Amino acid sequence: MKTKLSEMTAEELWKLFPISLVPYNEQWIEYYDDMKDLLRTILSAYHIWRINHIGSTAIQGIWAKNIIDILIEIDPDENIEAVAKTIESNGCIRMFSGANRISLNQGYTEHGFEEKVYHLHLRRAGDNNELYFRDYLNEHPKIAKEYERLKLDLWKQYEYNRDGYTEAKADFVKKWTLEAKKLYRNKYS
Numbered sequence: 001m002k003t004k005l006s007e008m009t010a011e012e013l014w015k016l017f018p019i020s021l022v023p024y025n026e027q028w029i030e031y032y033d034d035m036k037d038l039l040r041t042i043l044s045a046y047h048i049w050r051i052n053h054i055g056s057t058a059i060q061g062i063w064a065k066n067i068i069d070i071l072i073e074i075d076p077d078e079n080i081e082a083v084a085k086t087i088e089s090n091g092c093i094r095m096f097s098g099a100n101r102i103s104l105n106q107g108y109t110e111h112g113f114e115e116k117v118y119h120l121h122l123r124r125a126g127d128n129n130e131l132y133f134r135d136y137l138n139e140h141p142k143i144a145k146e147y148e149r150l151k152l153d154l155w156k157q158y159e160y161n162r163d164g165y166t167e168a169k170a171d172f173v174k175k176w177t178l179e180a181k182k183l184y185r186n187k188y189s
Contacts, residue, residue: 002110005093014160016112021063021155028057031068031116039072039120042090046083047075050188054121054130059137062148067107067117073125084122092120100124129177131188136180143176 005013032053039051055069056062074083084102088094092104100123107117121130137144150172158165 005108005110010163011160014162016110017108018159019065019155019162019165020159021151022066023063024061025057025066028064028068029053031118032058032070034116035068035070035118035120038090039070039087042086043072043083046086047078049073049075049125050128052128052131052134054134055119056147056151058134059144059147061141062137062144063152066113067119069119069121069130071121071123071128071130073123073128076124076126080122080124087120087122092118095119100127126189128188129181132180132184133173133177135184135187136176147172147176 003012008016036051036053040048050071050073052058052071052073053068054071055067056064057066057068072083074080080100080102084094084097084104087104092106093108094102095105096103102122104120104122105118106120107114137147147169150169154165154168158168
């Protein structure tokens with residue numbers, strides 16, 4: 001009998017769900033749209049500011065993990081815990097909880113990834129640096145290709161260490177997010 005995901009260590013999870021990059025796939029837009037429609041339906045009783053496709057699958061033409069990242073921004077006065085519980089009751093697993101940030105995943109099983117995998121990032125409105133980074137890379141293909149090269153260079157080194165992979169990209173992401181925020185100013189305020 002397989003160990004439940006909730007009982008696995010981080011190292012066991014990383015072995016079961018290694019980092020794997022694939023070429024850009026137009027279907028990612030469709031996968032995002034499907035989840036966005038579901039989220040709008042199940043969260044219709046809450047004050048949702050924005051639902052956006054973020055992460056590398058939202059950047060045109062670059063290799064990425066086959067995981068759709070979605071940012072859900074809620075009203076500052078909304079009950080974040082109630083919103084998270086509604087998402088959980090619709091098939092997502094909570095991965096992280098903080099005062100103003102909750103992360104949930106869908107598409108992970110004891111046997112590995114399902115065909116469609118999602119990371120949902122539940123946040124207060126305005127906690128959205130990923131939108132600036134996404135837009136900047138989509139409008140600056142040369143920088144997007146630099147990001148792709150960095151990801152490809154790090155892939156095998158961090159294949160079984162998601163935290164290390166994320167940390168190794170952090171300076172690049174921070175640099176271009178700051179540049180984007182200068183360029184776009186308060187685009188998402």
